[in-house]
Amino acid sequence: MAPLALCAAASHAQCTRVSAGISRRSVQPARLFSSRVAHKAGRRAVLVAAEAQGSVIEAGDKTIIVESDGTIIIGSPEAVARAQANSDNEEAAPESAETDYLAGRANAVQKHFEGSLGADDFMQRVEMALFAFGFTGDNSIAMVNLCRDEVTLTLKHRIEDVFGSAFSTNGLGGALTCGVTGMGAGFSHSPLCSSNKERYVFFSFPHISINASGEVGPMSRPGRPGQSCACGALIKATNEIKSEGLTCNCKIPGVHDAVDPEMSILKQRIARRLRHEGHNDDSVKDLTLVDVTKVAERTISDDLEFLISKTVNTDKADYAVITGVQIHNWAKDFEDASPNMEFVAPTSAYVVVNGVKTHIDLTAMPPMTPRQMRLVAGPADVCNQGGQTMLREEEAPYAFDSKDARRSQKARLQRYLSLMKEEGLDASGSNSTPVWQSKITTTTPARCATADNSVIIDSSFNTDPELSKIREQLEEKYRVAQ
Numbered sequence: 001m002a003p004l005a006l007c008a009a010a011s012h013a014q015c016t017r018v019s020a021g022i023s024r025r026s027v028q029p030a031r032l033f034s035s036r037v038a039h040k041a042g043r044r045a046v047l048v049a050a051e052a053q054g055s056v057i058e059a060g061d062k063t064i065i066v067e068s069d070g071t072i073i074i075g076s077p078e079a080v081a082r083a084q085a086n087s088d089n090e091e092a093a094p095e096s097a098e099t100d101y102l103a104g105r106a107n108a109v110q111k112h113f114e115g116s117l118g119a120d121d122f123m124q125r126v127e128m129a130l131f132a133f134g135f136t137g138d139n140s141i142a143m144v145n146l147c148r149d150e151v152t153l154t155l156k157h158r159i160e161d162v163f164g165s166a167f168s169t170n171g172l173g174g175a176l177t178c179g180v181t182g183m184g185a186g187f188s189h190s191p192l193c194s195s196n197k198e199r200y201v202f203f204s205f206p207h208i209s210i211n212a213s214g215e216v217g218p219m220s221r222p223g224r225p226g227q228s229c230a231c232g233a234l235i236k237a238t239n240e241i242k243s244e245g246l247t248c249n250c251k252i253p254g255v256h257d258a259v260d261p262e263m264s265i266l267k268q269r270i271a272r273r274l275r276h277e278g279h280n281d282d283s284v285k286d287l288t289l290v291d292v293t294k295v296a297e298r299t300i301s302d303d304l305e306f307l308i309s310k311t312v313n314t315d316k317a318d319y320a321v322i323t324g325v326q327i328h329n330w331a332k333d334f335e336d337a338s339p340n341m342e343f344v345a346p347t348s349a350y351v352v353v354n355g356v357k358t359h360i361d362l363t364a365m366p367p368m369t370p371r372q373m374r375l376v377a378g379p380a381d382v383c384n385q386g387g388q389t390m391l392r393e394e395e396a397p398y399a400f401d402s403k404d405a406r407r408s409q410k411a412r413l414q415r416y417l418s419l420m421k422e423e424g425l426d427a428s429g430s431n432s433t434p435v436w437q438s439k440i441t442t443t444t445p446a447r448c449a450t451a452d453n454s455v456i457i458d459s460s461f462n463t464d465p466e467l468s469k470i471r472e473q474l475e476e477k478y479r480v481a482q
């Protein structure tokens, strides 16, 4: 008699299932262990001893069935029948199941952002289109404007794969605050080709999370239990504009909060844009995060156009502008099995070569074939040819935080834990403070003792009569009609 490891099924199923490599008609006494369902949550492993003799065994009020693939089902006759039906369904899963699942995920994104493309698909179209107008990674500099959020690196990495190290003009929520100096700095780093021409490729995208369940806003992050969100800055701006109304958030152009410069600039620009588009204190109450993200995209893209008009000299430079919204379609729980995916909803794509502007229709270009997709994505790809787009499983912005890396790290820790017990090791006492720490924290440097930060310096201007007068004049000029 050999020990048989069984995995007790969930209580509602009232039966037990075991998978092993044995045939239905000739079941030999064997050491069996569950593999197919042992990992499923809510199931409890129990050890029993059994000697299976055939494919169907009656044991009191229980029935035991050994299926052709070696799965053993134990339970009441009704529960066994249900389990067998489920088993048949599992085996009948069509080959299109993966494509259907991914198409469902893509549809949930399309519902809010029509025309969205998988991020790899998007980037290969951009690369090919820009190449046709003379832009390559060797002769261009990418000017990338995204939110500061670390998850936006998923798009930045793709851009840098094509165009090399990018000049970043990132701001909270994607607010463009680098000004003409920031733009000029990036331009001056552009490679020069033989024609002595500079080439800039502008990418600008606010971002949003639409998770695997189609929820807008919530986002899972590696190493952080529970729900996070994206874009935090745009969610904050949305909530505040909705609760405080539009008027008080419009502010005087050019004025910002010294302790919260980027957020205050982002929020008031969105508020003024909303007012410009006809919203009022009442109508903003109905805005969704998707609405505000689209407004932010229009605001930021127009700010970029304005800065380009102030800075780019088309006699000495060609440039391209690619704008849209970056969409994170990640697992609802970062640790679960569903893939994280990235989408982009393009809003404009054009080039200006020798001063002539040409608009590009990215959707007119074909997607990659599955083979090309595998070349781009490496072995862990998830392809979807059901729609117009190609998708791939997305690792977190840092490879060491990928799902697979975290799972193998957990397994390693479990192994060490059991080794500790086996070997009877004791780790206590190893956490004492090393002596070198006390050497670097003995005194406060003179520089840190003085309180002369920018906020304190700025506050001295509050009482300046000349500045007060200018402020009054500005407030009068930009006062919103009640």
Ligand SMILES: [Zn+2]
Residues within 6 Å of the ligand: 147, 148, 149, 172, 173, 174, 207, 230, 231, 232, 233, 234
């Ligand atoms: Zn953000």
